[in-house]
Amino acid sequence: MKRTFRILLAVVGVLLALIIVAIIALPLLFDPNDYKAQINAAIERQIGREVDISGDIGLSVFPWLGLELGRVDVANAEGFGDEPMAQMNAAQISVKLLPLLSRDIEVGTVSLDGLRLRLARNDEGRSNWADISEHIAEGQDQAAEEEQTDAPEDSEDESGFTLESLQIGAIDIQDAAVSWQDATTGADYRLTDVTLSTGRLVDGEPVRLEFSGDVAAPAEKFAAEFNLITRIEPNIAEQFYRFSDLSLNVLANGEAVPNGQQQATLGGNGEFDAAEGRLKLSGVSLQAAGLNVTGSMDGTGLNAEPSYSGRVTVKRFDPRSVMRELAIEAPATQDSDALSSAGFDAQFTANNDSVQFKQVLATLDASSLKGSAGVENFDNPAATFDLDLDELNVDDYLPPGSAEQAQTEKPPETGGGQEQKEAEIDLSALKDLRLDGKLSAGSLTAANINVTNAELTVKARDGVLTIEPLTADLYEGNVRVSARVDASRDTPRYALKGNLNGLQFQPLLKDVADTERVGALANMNIDVTTAGKQVASMKRALNGTFGFDLRDGAFNGFNLAQVIASARSRLSGDGAPENGSGIGDSETTPFNRFAASFNVVDGVMAGRDLNLVTRVLEASGSGSYDLGKNALDYTVNATVPENASGKLSELAGLTVPITLTGNLMSPSYSLDVKSALRGAAEKRLQDEKAQLENKVREKLEERGAEVDGEVRDRIKQGLQRLFGGQKDAAPANENTDSSPDAQ
Template sequence: MKKLLYVVLAIIIVVVVGIGALLALVDPNQFKPLITEQVKKATGRELVISGDLSWRFFPSIGLALGKTEFRNPAGFAEPNLVQIGSAELSVSVLPLLSRHLEIGNISLQDSRVFIQTRLDGSSNLDGLGQAAQEAAETPATEPQATEAPADSPVASEKAQPWTISLEGVELVNASAVIRDDQAGTETSVSALNFALSRFAPGEWAKANFDVAGKNGELAFTAQGETELFIVPSLDNAELKNVQFAATAKDAGMNIESASLTMDQFKTGDWSTLTFAAKGAVPDLAFDAEGQTRLKLSEAMDMVALEALTLASDLKGATLPRSEMTVNLNADLQYDVQQGLATLSRFETSVDELALNGNGSLKNAEIPQIRFALSSDNIDLDAFLGLDKEKASTEAPAAGTPNGTETSSEAPAGDTAKSEAAKNQEPDLSALKTLDVAGTVSLGKFKAANAKLANVLMDVKIDKGVLKLNQLDADLYDGHIRAEATIDANGKLPRYQVTKNITDVQVQPLLVDVVDNDVLAGKGDILVKLGGTGLAENRIRQNVAGTVDISFADGAINGINIPAMIRKAKATLKGKRDEFTDEAKKTDFSAMTATIQLGKGIASTNNLDIDSPLLRVEGAGETSLVKETIDFGLDTSLVATSKGQGGKQVDEVADITVPIDIKGNWTEPKVSLDMKRLLARNNELEQKAKKELDRGLEKILGEKAKDEKVKEAADELLKGLGLFN
């Protein structure tokens, strides 16, 4: 027994002495040429080891490497693909006997990676490993392996799995550059540090990192830490105490801070996330924070976000208001296999504007979006600040009784911009990249000061065509139903609109929308229009179709046709109209017209206004481009009773009086057409001349019979447009 112990001891002494002699007598640096030669054969690149090589064998096998450079081919911006300042790696010896791989601390100092794609498309990664791959593809004759008996030592070793542990990883002051000359982009990491504590399956390990760099003009920093757990079977992992923070800045953006925390992460379990971001983009500053619950299924094919909340304060000159608050609450699921994101519930608010509903997004060549939205009240004017703009323009400014005088003429530059805007087509290219269908339901809706209720809208976008399949709403005691199509596939977009308005109170609608009460009554309007081009000027020039109107029990404000008839009668009689204080309003029991639109003109030849006393027929046109009006009305009283305003009209019954409406949309001018009046009433013209002659005799006496005086009077009356 003693002899056996001596033999074992002798062997150990020999091994120790041999290792000692190897360390003392063999310099590992003499293998540098061999190493560089083998790398050259395998990669075709040069490996330059300018630092020292050192090793140790007990109690661990270790390797230390000094400064080392792996060269690029000629013609690249930097000489090295990879550069290492120093590196260390070790493996414990004794644990290997029990089938446990215990790796010591891995340390990498001052490493750098440079990757470049040149203008011709070549990269410094091209050809790497080609020689090794060719060698691997060369067939070789190998002895056939025979299966070991189940009770053999080899089979026993296969039955015992290896375990692994790592004392730690340390990456200090690493850097990298990825440069693409073809795309003109460059991403650089100026400093990267990473540390991992003792790591082994079944144990928790701590990891942290920090990084700084640039992507083009965007400078960024990030840092984070977490605890990591790998299950012994190596098929799953867990995280806890996750913390991440970042900043980013370029000429147009400044993300002062962005953060994310997560309590834990494990497939099949819920995790709680909190996040926040603060910064600014051009003309907009934001401060947002939120939280949610996250779960990834064990099969990793379903992601769910539950109780997602987001609150954001916004400030900026481009917003409808200088400061706004946005809130969001939602539940979201994502099916990885189907590429389908489902928003099963969401509630959002922007100040007082609130909206809720559900939707989905399916990832495809053309994304498929489906939605159903609803709200009790949407006031777009308040949201966009249009009501305040209207109030400010209507309020007189200080300095004069009616406000400070301002020039109505816009500067030449503003006029040119305005004209350019009127000819600018909207960009509808996005319609060709979407597949959208959904509904919107609103209790109340206000836009352009028009008030609607019980709104239901069904919209679809497919293959560059936007379809408003249905728009139903209550409108000023009446109802509106509309359909519309916009086709963006041509050189210019094409549109078709059908709108049916029934039993609408016209006056409050006009007052709210165009601030004009010229017309009152209950109306039906049927609109069928189409055209090419959506720029304002093209709509005016190209719109074509018809507008049928039918109003009942109303009035035309701004004109008193019975009073004008009485004035015409008084003029013909050479008398002064006594009724100058009457309201400028013409009542009617019915008004109908068909308006034809085309070539920039809206015209009608069948305007008809009826009342028990009054009848008006008219025709004319208005230029949609020049905004001018040219209408002629034939008016007559058709009864012998007290007319509008309680005035006796027996004497003017059955007289047809022509009225002209000319001018522009903002300042129409209404006047009697005395020439047409007298031409149609020849007898009255003669009677009027007699009455005028009698009046001249009363004023001038015998001089009124003088021919020169008569000629002067005739010229004066012709100048007034009374006689030909």
């Protein structure tokens, strides 16, 4: 038995020796270059395209079964030019023989040099590789049919060769280039100077990968250099891949690149489970143009209905610096420190049809915005938001001088005056806007008006924007307003309704119109509609109601009683003329109440119920104000009380008409003191007449028995002729006009 075993070992040894000798001798006895024609023909039959192996073919057998190829060209499809679709200068691959006995594949370094791959699509939408795919598919179908026909009926499935493991020493690709030209879109993209190198590739073990090259898009005038380094851990059997320490650097240049050149760096880690359709990214960071963006993402359902969730953070940055990096001219602002700091942080969820941001924290300078926002239905976007703003001064971000210009009649640097009135308001953004949101603000300043604790609910559908309600605290009072903008028609329509209660009017006027003319506790109401494409046409189409009720206040720089008294003094010649405007630094007209209501018809406000109650007189009034022309035409009837003293005593109990005309904020006025004095003279004559008649009547009654009827009638006729003749004997006084031209 032992002798037999020794003989078998000897036979096996001899056989192995013969095999080794044959393997070593094979390359010496066999030259694959002698069979180039057959190899070319075999490849052409497989792909249906002409192949030219012009370089040498090298073959090695032991201990590595290796193949070396020189220049190889694959012809292009008809109609795509004369250059080869694919070509390479050299390629090398080798497999270790002995591990094959245990069904293990151990591949050496796979190298490829000078690859050129020219991919294209013609104007009919057909690619230059479509015929290769079709030819291979036909061959596979034919082979499957032949195999099924030749297979014995009673044959059983065999497992065949099963791969136990795969190892690749390395991959080394040098000087590769890929181009893509699409005649249907005009796209022209080129990838050149590509290098790809890896370490040892073993399934389940990490490997280092380096990938670099140049990418260009000549039509877009864009080019970039890129370099990617990462560590990959593949698990081919389970279709699971992990990468870590990714570092991608891109240097872009060209006319399409801001400032002609930009650099970006991307880093992070990730996992991809192809079987489960899941992608996870962590520690992602992007640095570019002065921005530092970090984030993470978890994607699921990638094989069916993908959805994503994660977080994105834009660290604090200088917006002006970023705009300079991107060749964007930073706007000039009223506050030179505006646009100096910003940031963003939010969690997000997204799918093919929507994106939602939660726990939003956005900052701009000293302002911060918190809440949530989202967009649904990308084909017809609908936006939602619920945001809370702590404070914001909008005026800080307007052009220099805008706040002061807004208080003037024609702010030239902001397109004011007639040009602004005639400019059409662009509401095209409302046509397709779908919006549903809520916004609150702790403090908000705009157009010099400061509001606090503001809240609004806004909706937009089918070209109609609705704000209902807007509530806020305003100058120690509160406001509640609803508004509507209807841009669904050719001529936009507007509606505004609201109330102001407990408002301190003087600081509001100071901020809005830079005047302190009136100070009081104010209540106001407005309910108006209008239509138009320009501000001027909107003023002309204004209709509705407006009213105000001011309590416990004063007209600053205007003393109504003094104006009336001065006018009386000028008429009588016993006083110096006053300034025609009636304005003095220390002059005031305190009042208990100043109220009025107006009906607005086609841009003209008209009212008849003005009521003014001061400590020294009362007034009522009526008239109109044309918004389009900024023209005031109003008459105030000031009534002097019966117990008036001093210079007003001559007008005691009488009404002095005061006519207001011109600009609403600086009107001219005129006082008709002449009529008031004429009325006073007529009243005195009437009183004296009545007193004399009473005295005569008393005398007649005392001596009634002594005077007959005829004598009594003659006395009455004489009295009537006496007083009737003096009826027009009133003092000849003149009106007093306080307009600038009537001093």
